[in-house]
Amino acid sequence: MLAAVGAPFTRRVRETQKNPMLVPTDPAPHRPDEERRPSPRLPAGPIAAALAMLIAVAIPARALTNGAPLLQLDAPSVNAGSPELLDRAGFPRLGGLAMSGMMDEDRGGQELTFGATPLGLLSAVRGGVLPPAAVDTSRTLLDRVAARVTLGGPLQQVDPRRAARASRITNHVTTELKCRLAGGVSSRSADVLAMSLAADNLATGYGLDRYSATLIGEHDGPVTLAMNAGYRIVERRDTPLRRAETKLGTGASWRLYSGGSRLRGAELGLASDCLLRNHARPDIWQDGARLELLVGERMRVSASVLRSSRAEMPGLEPLRVIVGLAHTLGRVDG
Numbered sequence: 267m268l269a270a271v272g273a274p275f276t277r278r279v280r281e282t283q284k285n286p287m288l289v290p291t292d293p294a295p296h297r298p299d300e301e302r303r304p305s306p307r308l309p310a311g312p313i314a315a316a317l318a319m320l321i322a323v324a325i326p327a328r329a330l331t332n333g334a335p336l337l338q339l340d341a342p343s344v345n346a347g348s349p350e351l352l353d354r355a356g357f358p359r360l361g362g363l364a365m366s367g368m369m370d371e372d373r374g375g376q377e378l379t380f381g382a383t384p385l386g387l388l389s390a391v392r393g394g395v396l397p398p399a400a401v402d403t404s405r406t407l408l409d410r411v412a413a414r415v416t417l418g419g420p421l422q423q424v425d426p427r428r429a430a431r432a433s434r435i436t437n438h439v440t441t442e443l444k445c446r447l448a449g450g451v452s453s454r455s456a457d458v459l460a461m462s463l464a465a466d467n468l469a470t471g472y473g474l475d476r477y478s479a480t481l482i483g484e485h486d487g488p489v490t491l492a493m494n495a496g497y498r499i500v501e502r503r504d505t506p507l508r509r510a511e512t513k514l515g516t517g518a519s520w521r522l523y524s525g526g527s528r529l530r531g532a533e534l535g536l537a538s539d540c541l542l543r544n545h546a547r548p549d550i551w552q553d554g555a556r557l558e559l560l561v562g563e564r565m566r567v568s569a570s571v572l573r574s575s576r577a578e579m580p581g582l583e584p585l586r587v588i589v590g591l592a593h594t595l596g597r598v599d600g
Contacts, residue, residue, distance in 0.1 A: 339364040339566065339592035340416075341379050342464040344478040344498065345440040346579055347419035348377070349570035349588040351537040351554035352494045352515045355446060355460035355482045357412040358594040360386035366568075366590035368420060377418040378435065384408045386595060410447075416440040419466075422473030422581040437469040458484040462496075473579065475501040480513070490519045494539065507545070515539025515552075531560040541578070551575040566592040 338354035339362040341347065349366050361382040368375030385408040419438035431437070442464040449458040459482070466476040480496030493516050500509035517537030524531045534557055541550040554572040561567060572586045 337362070337566075337594065339379065339381060339594065340366055340568075340590055341377050341419065341440050342414070342416070342442045342462065342466075342478070343480075343494075344464045344466045344476050345377070345416055345419045345438075346422075346582050347375055347438075347586075347588065348416075349556065349568060349572075349590050351539060351552060351556075351570075351572055352492050352517050353444075353462050353480050353482050353496075354492060355444075355458040355484045357381060357383070357444060358386075359383065359409065360389055360595040361412075362592060362594045364590060364592035366588055369587045369589065375418075375420050376435070377416055379414055379416040381412060381414040383412045410445060412444045414440075414442045414444070416442075420582055421468065422579045423471075425471030428469075428471040432472065434469075437472050438467075440464060440466045456486045458482075458486070460484075470503075473581070477501065478513075488520070492517045492519070492537070498541075509547070510544050512542040513539055514542070519556075529559060529561060530563075533558045533560070548576065550578060552578070564594040566590075566594070568592070 337356045337358055338350060339358065340349050341364075343350050343353050347366070347368055358381065361380075363381070364377075364379040366377045366379075388408065417439060418435040419440065421432060421437060424432045442462055444460060444462045447459045447461055449456075462478070462480040462482060464478045464480070466478070468475060476498055478496050478498040480494055483493040485491045494513060496513040498511045498513060500511075502509065515537060516539070517535060519533055519535035522532045522534050523529070534555075536553075536555055538551075538553040541552070543549055552572065552574045554570060556568060556570040558566055558568040568590045570586075570588045570590070572588070574584045577584055
């Protein structure tokens with residue numbers, strides 16, 4: 267009788283040994299992380315974008331006097347310590363210098379960015395004097411290409427064996443080549459299209475490298491609209507798995523104040539983007555606000571607040587507050 271009752275069970279065990287896929291599983295397994303999982307919330311990114319559009323419509327166009335073009339002097343957005351959530355199409359005609367720092371960041375939150383253009387290098391070689399043929403360069407590469415190098419930025423991790431060298435500014439280096447494909451202030455066009463190629467590299471033991479290609483579009487008017495569409499690759503050592511993400515973002519910026527000899531203007535910008543990631547990793551929604559003061563002819567002081575639905579990279583905080591100081595070289599010509 268016992269043999270008759272136990273026969274089906276014995277036969278099932280033998281089948282399971284031959285095919286492990288037949289092992290029965292709990293239809294509702296207990297997952298410890300489910301108890302700590304927060305309740306779903308509406309991403310803040312779309313809220314910021316909608317708020318920017320509502321403010322742009324609500325404020326009269328006469329109050330949104332457009333001034334200097336949207337120049338990007340700080341690090342590219344692929345650098346997690348950049349105060350820019352979206353990359354901009356404009357850059358100084360000759361070059362620029364920018365410094366920024368993340369508040370409450372003790373692992374390389376300071377950055378130093380150098381920017382240069384072919385026209386700026388030509389001016390430096392000639393002692394600051396441009397040849398007559400280079401005065402109007404709106405249709406040449408001299409006025410459409412710029413390069414930037416950023417030293418510093420937050421470290422994603424710190425190897426205990428390299429903790430003594432974690433404060434070196436060269437542990438995080440970001441380089442970028444930007445080309446304005448169409449339009450620009452110098453060509454009296456309200457629409458600008460640019461391409462940015464950037465590499466965000468960290469020294470061994472401090473994080474992962476990222477490489478990005480971003481298409482930048484801007485429409486200049488009473489409210490300047492910006493759009494980013496990019497693709498990023500995260501390079502990991504000794505693994506065939508390649509992480510990638512697609513970045514889609516939009517933002518609006520306008521001049522709140524214009525005039526004066528010392529404080530020449532104040533600009534406010536709101537932006538939002540989404541990082542669509544592969545390998546079933548959760549997407550990241552980000553939004554940011556930036557206030558920039560134009561002091562004198564060439565000085566810019568800024569404060570940015572960036573927020574993410576989750577940490578963009580390992581070891582980074584979802585909320586970042588960044589202050590910056592930038593100086594343009596030569597005439598401002600987007």
